[in-house]
Amino acid sequence: MKKILAIALVLGMAFTSVFANGAKDGSSKGVKVGVSMPTKDLQRWNQDGANMKAELEKAGYDVDLQYANNDIATQVSQIENMITGNCGVLVIAAIDGSALKNTLDGARKKNIPVIAYDRLIMNSKAVTYYATFDNYKVGTIQGDYLVDKLNLKNRSKDDPAYIEFFTGSPDDNNINFFFGGAMDVLKPYLDSGVLVCRSGQTSKAQCATLNWSTEEAQKRMENLITSNGYGPRGTKLDAVYSSNDSCAMGITNALIAAGYTKANFPLITGQDCDIVSVKNMIAGTQAMSVAKDTRVLARKVAGMVEAIMTGTKPEINDTKTYDNGTGVIPSYLCVPEYADIDNYKALLIDTGYYTADQLK
Ligand code: BGC
Numbered sequence: 001m002k003k004i005l006a007i008a009l010v011l012g013m014a015f016t017s018v019f020a021n022g023a024k025d026g027s028s029k030g031v032k033v034g035v036s037m038p039t040k041d042l043q044r045w046n047q048d049g050a051n052m053k054a055e056l057e058k059a060g061y062d063v064d065l066q067y068a069n070n071d072i073a074t075q076v077s078q079i080e081n082m083i084t085g086n087c088g089v090l091v092i093a094a095i096d097g098s099a100l101k102n103t104l105d106g107a108r109k110k111n112i113p114v115i116a117y118d119r120l121i122m123n124s125k126a127v128t129y130y131a132t133f134d135n136y137k138v139g140t141i142q143g144d145y146l147v148d149k150l151n152l153k154n155r156s157k158d159d160p161a162y163i164e165f166f167t168g169s170p171d172d173n174n175i176n177f178f179f180g181g182a183m184d185v186l187k188p189y190l191d192s193g194v195l196v197c198r199s200g201q202t203s204k205a206q207c208a209t210l211n212w213s214t215e216e217a218q219k220r221m222e223n224l225i226t227s228n229g230y231g232p233r234g235t236k237l238d239a240v241y242s243s244n245d246s247c248a249m250g251i252t253n254a255l256i257a258a259g260y261t262k263a264n265f266p267l268i269t270g271q272d273c274d275i276v277s278v279k280n281m282i283a284g285t286q287a288m289s290v291a292k293d294t295r296v297l298a299r300k301v302a303g304m305v306e307a308i309m310t311g312t313k314p315e316i317n318d319t320k321t322y323d324n325g326t327g328v329i330p331s332y333l334c335v336p337e338y339a340d341i342d343n344y345k346a347l348l349i350d351t352g353y354y355t356a357d358q359l360k
Contacts, residue, residue, distance in 0.1 A: 031089070032062040033305055034082030035117075038095045039070040042212065042246050043274045044294060045093065048118070051298035052091060059302055070211050072099045079103050083110060089305050093117040095211075096171035100124060113308050115301055116329065120173045123325040129314060130322050130331040131301045133292045135174050138336045139181020139243075142269040145288050145338065146239055147185060149267055150195070157193030162236050164199060164224050166217055166251060167243040170208040173324075178243040178271070179204050186241070198228045198235070209247050217242070217250030225258045232264045239267040245277035245289055252285050260285075273339050273348060278359050281341050291339040291347050300332050 033056050037049045045067070053063045064082055068075035075095050082090055083106050090112055094100055097119055104126035107114055113128040114121070121127050147153065150161040163186075167179040183202075189195035190202065201207060201224075209216045221240070229235040240255075242248040248270035255266060262284035270277050270289040280286035300315065307314035318331040339347050348354050 030062070031309060032064055032085070032087045034079070034085075034087035034090045034092075035063055035065045036075060036079050036082065036090065036092045037065070037067045038075065038093050039211075040067045041070065043276075044272050044292075047294045048093065048298065051295050052117075052301060055298045055302035056305065059306055061305065068095060070095055072096050076100065076103050080106065083107050083112060087112065089308055090114045091117050091301055091305070092121060094119050094121050097173045098122045098171060115304050116324075117301060118174070118297065120322050120324050120329065122173060125326045127324055127326075127329050128308070129304050129316070130324075130329040131297060131304060132174070132322075132331065132333060133297070133336045134333040135177030135336075136181040136321070138271055138290050138292075139178040139183075140185050141290055141336060141338050142178070142241065142243070142271070142288075143182040143185025145269060146182075146241065146267065147189070149287065150238055152189045152194050155194045160194050160196045161238040162196050162198060163239045163241060164197060164221075164237065165202055165207040165241045166209060166220070166247045167204060167207045168209055168212040168247065170205065170210065172212070175204065175208065175243060179207065182241055182243070182269075199224055209250075212244060212246045214246050214250040214253075217247040218253045219250075221251045221254035222257070225254060230258065232259050232261070237266045240269075242269050243271060245270040245272045245274040245286075248277055248280075248286055248289075249274075252280055256285070271336075273344070273353075275354065275358055278339075278344055278348065278354070281339075281344060282359065284341075288338065288340040291337045291353075292334065293337075293351070293353065295353070296334050300334060304332070 035052050037045045039045055049065050053065050056063045066078040068078055072095050100121050101124045104124045108126040114126045116127050116130040118132050120130055167175045230237040240251050242251055248268050265285050267287040270286055273289045273291045277286050277289050304314040315332055316330045318333050322329050322331050349356050
């Protein structure tokens with residue numbers, strides 16, 4: 001009963017907003033959708049923004065697409081402008097998932113539905129739906145890969161594998177799932193001594209990388225190399241767990257500078273299949289990545305916008321995982337896929353995600 005009431009409320013809010021903000025007949029005509037993206041610095045958000053704009057325009061919406069340069073105050077002011085500028089729906093990939101509550105109270109007052117895009121927006125009742133990838137699965141794909149390639153199931157603590165850990169921005173709720181998923185797989189091996197992290201830095205806080213910055217990851221890897229003596233002729237390092245490609249890039253730079261080559265490179269994980277990382281996979285420096293087809297995510301989010309506008313129910317496939325502190329947000333989770341040198345062509349080129357030339 002509660003659920004029915006909640007859905008009725010959401011649909012009611014959506015209609016009020018549509019009529020408040022442009023459309024006369026529940027159609028997309030004249031309705032503006034605000035799309036707020038965190039930064040142009042990382043490849044994926046450029047793709048996400050472009051895909052969202054294309055999908056929404058194809059469906060007849062006007063789109064106000066903004067990038068916030070990874071600056072929270074900029075994102076807040078861009079969203080405020082979207083609210084006062086009569087956007088009918090907001091689609092937001094937050095820089096800091098916990099920094100938008102007050103701003104979104106303004107959207108709530110005007111009955112503007114908010115879709116959290118890829119990253120959950122925390123502690124805000126304004127969030128109507130959430131669309132992302134199965135973030136926990138991203139983490140377990142990465143963890144399973146390391147178990148397999150480091151042969152952890154058949155090793156003993158007399159012959160352990162050595163690893164260091166990197167995850168992403170501490171203000172991004174996704175790292176709880178990426179890092180958490182990977183650690184759920186790897187912790188038993190750390191506990192039994194079959195896997196060893198010499199620095200001892202295995203907590204999420206110790207492994208976090210603000211803004212998922214390549215430079216920050218590089219600096220921390222350089223420090224780990226110096227303090228532990230890692231090197232092709234130094235202390236053994238078999239793998240570096242990285243939650244995504246922008247961090248993997250910094251780690252790779254530091255390892256190359258320390259003298260590692262394709263012949264002895266530690267296994268590095270990643271996520272996103274950024275062009276640079278796929279090139280590194282081809283060159284033999286990054287071992288794997290996780291492919292997340294952002295075209296599919298954009299299509300699902302455009303479908304959510306359309307459902308809101310037409311007062312129908314969008315496609316939801318998860319109603320228990322993502323609690324933003326105000327309750328569970330109905331979500332659609334797209335499927336992430338394992339990617340490495342053996343399947344990248346089928347995954348990325350044959351599907352038209354990249355052209356072969358882009359990866360040369
Ligand atoms: C996304 C990842 C991305 C990271 C850095 C995360 O929230 O889910 O795909 O690598 O942000 O942009």
